[in-house]
Amino acid sequence: MNKRLLASMLGFGLLLGNAIADPAPNDGINVGAPSAIRTLVPAAELEKAAASQYGELKRTAAAKNALAPDTHPQLIRLRNIARRILPHAERFNPAARRWRWEVNLIGSPQINAFCMPGGKIAFYTGILDTLKLSDEEIAIVMGHEVAHALREHARERLAKNQITNIGAAVLGELIGGGRYAGAFRAGGNLLTLKFSRDDESEADLVGLDLAARAGYDPRAGVSLWRKMSAASKGAPPAWLSTHPAGNDRIAEIEQHLPEVMPLYEAAAKP
Numbered sequence: 001m002n003k004r005l006l007a008s009m010l011g012f013g014l015l016l017g018n019a020i021a022d023p024a025p026n027d028g029i030n031v032g033a034p035s036a037i038r039t040l041v042p043a044a045e046l047e048k049a050a051a052s053q054y055g056e057l058k059r060t061a062a063a064k065n066a067l068a069p070d071t072h073p074q075l076i077r078l079r080n081i082a083r084r085i086l087p088h089a090e091r092f093n094p095a096a097r098r099w100r101w102e103v104n105l106i107g108s109p110q111i112n113a114f115c116m117p118g119g120k121i122a123f124y125t126g127i128l129d130t131l132k133l134s135d136e137e138i139a140i141v142m143g144h145e146v147a148h149a150l151r152e153h154a155r156e157r158l159a160k161n162q163i164t165n166i167g168a169a170v171l172g173e174l175i176g177g178g179r180y181a182g183a184f185r186a187g188g189n190l191l192t193l194k195f196s197r198d199d200e201s202e203a204d205l206v207g208l209d210l211a212a213r214a215g216y217d218p219r220a221g222v223s224l225w226r227k228m229s230a231a232s233k234g235a236p237p238a239w240l241s242t243h244p245a246g247n248d249r250i251a252e253i254e255q256h257l258p259e260v261m262p263l264y265e266a267a268a269k270p
Ligand SMILES: [Zn+2]
Pocket: 144, 148, 195, 200, 203, 242, 243
């Protein structure tokens, strides 16, 4: 055999050997650094505003007898799922370590759920009852919403709103003064904030990762969005107005399942 051919075969063999002996570590979903623009809005101010809006929502619900008590079976179920997911939050945002997470259930037919900046989670009974969500599907929704908070999508949105709506002069004043009420006047209510398609995509994938690490089958992402899609045939529910359920969404989830299935397989199951 000619020496060059032998050398190239050996070289190929070594490469192949390396590829088999040292597979790329499966790290789940990898995301880049969060958008730098978000730092125009101080996280502490945003979290304070979110906590205040969340408190208001709870008070309004309680006044209508629509805030689930701690003993409500569906609330216990939600909190158990959160207890499994939240230990993995820091992976996507180290600051989440000091967040004061809350999970509440609001009695309302709306198909809705959210996690506000700083870890304030709420589900509406409508999303659980109408879609008859399994624990896995709840974990996917919760993972998605928690991912928005961890990746600070609201903070980024508000920072961008500042620039477009108010202008550089006011922005300068806000940075100098550290007074961020303006961010919320410009950004509107945190509960009705609409994210970009990119942010939605990122929340889907980070959500799958969190659910898988918590021991929930990430393939439930597919069944969840099929249910959402079917529900959107009638009047569009609240969550769907900000979360269009399309085949592209399901296709993207399916495409990334190989990255998260090993996490699910390795995780302790509920
Ligand atoms: Zn979303």
